Amino acid sequence: EAQLVESGGGLVQPGGSLRLSCAASGFTFSRYWMSWVRQAPGKGLEWVANIKEDGSEKYYVESVKGRFTISRDNAQNSLYLQMNSLRVEDTAVYYCVSLPYYDILTDWGQGTLVTVSS
Amino acid sequence: EIVMTQSPATLSVSPGERATLSCRASQSVSTKLAWYQQKPGQAPRLLIYGASTRATGIPARFSGSGSGTEFTLTISSPQSEDSTVYYCQQYSTWPWTFGQGTKVEIK
Numbered sequence: 001e002a003q004l005v006e007s008g009g010g011l012v013q014p015g016g017s018l019r020l021s022c023a024a025s026g027f028t029f030s031r032y033w034m035s036w037v038r039q040a041p042g043k044g045l046e047w048v049a050n051i052k053e054d055g056s057e058k059y060y061v062e063s064v065k066g067r068f069t070i071s072r073d074n075a076q077n078s079l080y081l082q083m084n085s086l087r088v089e090d091t092a093v094y095y096c097v098s099l100p101y102y103d104i105l106t107d108w109g110q111g112t113l114v115t116v117s118s
Numbered sequence: 119e120i121v122m123t124q125s126p127a128t129l130s131v132s133p134g135e136r137a138t139l140s141c142r143a144s145q146s147v148s149t150k151l152a153w154y155q156q157k158p159g160q161a162p163r164l165l166i167y168g169a170s171t172r173a174t175g176i177p178a179r180f181s182g183s184g185s186g187t188e189f190t191l192t193i194s195s196p197q198s199e200d201s202t203v204y205y206c207q208q209y210s211t212w213p214w215t216f217g218q219g220t221k222v223e224i225k
Contacts, residue, residue, distance in 0.1 A: 037162075044205065044216055044217070044218050044219050045156075045205055045207070045216040047207075047213060047214040050214075059212050059213075060213075061213045062119075062213065095161055095162075101167070103209045104152060104164065104167045104209070105152065105154075105162075105164065105209075106164050106173070107164075108161035108162055108164075110160075
């Protein structure tokens, strides 16, 4: 059974940076596309970024392009999201998601809360 | 960007009464459509993908249909534990987009 555990969330000032991590277990991490999806407090879901199995392809929602970078370390079974130039509107719970079928958001972690506030 | 619109915003049904949730895409997504259930304080759970395929472990009372721009999630005989929020999502075109959600209440 796939397990995904996010970490690295917290309180950061506008303009600051934060790096989220996701530890994966229970499946062959290096064979799966991975995603980050976020949810602002009391709001709906927003897809943020995807990364291919080998890291050679990455896709982002327009609002984070140039500020966020998705990456992975297949040797460590870990997914990352480097977030720079954070804005108040980036405040959300960030979920790590595995995609065993390439394009289906299948297994979700419990999320980590990022709060951007002065 | 493809806009996903769910209706109604809130659906109130009696136990055992069929619940029908709708999702409309602003342009065709073929059958690249998924449904998720999210309970308070929990991560979303995949219910349906490919518009009509139930994910592993999902009860048979959940079914999906549709293609192109019109989709439906049906809960044939809702149980009390089905009272929560449901989201549709298209994965046909980047950026992937979600509907705003439908809250189902079991009276």
